[in-house]
Amino acid sequence: MFSIIDIETTGNRYKFGKITEIAIYQHNGQRITGSYSTLINPEMDIPYFITELTGINNEMVKDAPKFYEVAKTIVEMTMGRTFVAHNVQFDYKFIREEFERLGYDFNRKTMCTVQLSRKLLPGHRSYSLGRLCTDLGITINGRHRAAGDALATVKLFEILLKKNEIIGHPQNRDNLKLF
Structure with missing residues (x-):
């Protein structure tokens, strides 16, 4: 069981930045079984260069829920699942930091589709x-938006799962199954 996640943030530094949007797709190894997506009020100004990149501005998030208001949903949607993301450490560190600010220790097993893509x-x-999506013919509807990037990551993940089945097949014993 997997939770495929993408976030948008106020910058690149998780210790100082905040999350502005999150999307989670629950996946059972065959298909999407649940989803959640929301803007998040970061309680700080969104820098101009981030608005230029994502299209997310202060006006859009002013009435959005704050992180503490969506934290329970994030916990529930990721509990008992592997946290999957493209460049997983970026997303995971931001989410862990947000939870740490709330006094909660958020720990999940992680899987990085960048690392898996390089191997498979x-x-x-x-x-x-x-x-990578361009090379593989995966359309991203909403680039640099959490739901669009997370759904593209789901499609990439499904390609990786199929590729891993081929490599991990008993007739191909020289290759190790990665997950």
Whole structure:
């Protein structure tokens, strides 16, 4: 069981930044079984360059729930599941930091689709989500928005699952199953 996640933030530094949007797709290894997406009021100004990148501005988040108001849903949707993201450490560190500010120790097993892509899909010039999706013919509806990027990551994850089944097949004993 997996929770495939993408977030948008106020910057790149998790210790000082805040989450502005989150999307979670629960996946059972075959298909999506649940989803959640929301803007989050970061309780700080969103820098101009982030608004330019994501399209998320202060006006859009002013009436959005604050992180503490969605924290329970995030816990419930990820409990007992592997936390999957493209460049997982970015998303995971931001979410852990938000929970730490609330006094909650958020710990999940993680899986990175960048690392898996490098192992299972070698030879790409870039393993950024946008370039990898272009190479694989995955359409991203809403690039640099949590739901769009998370859904693209789901499609990539499904390709990786199929590739892993082939590599992990008993007839191909020289390769190790990665998950």
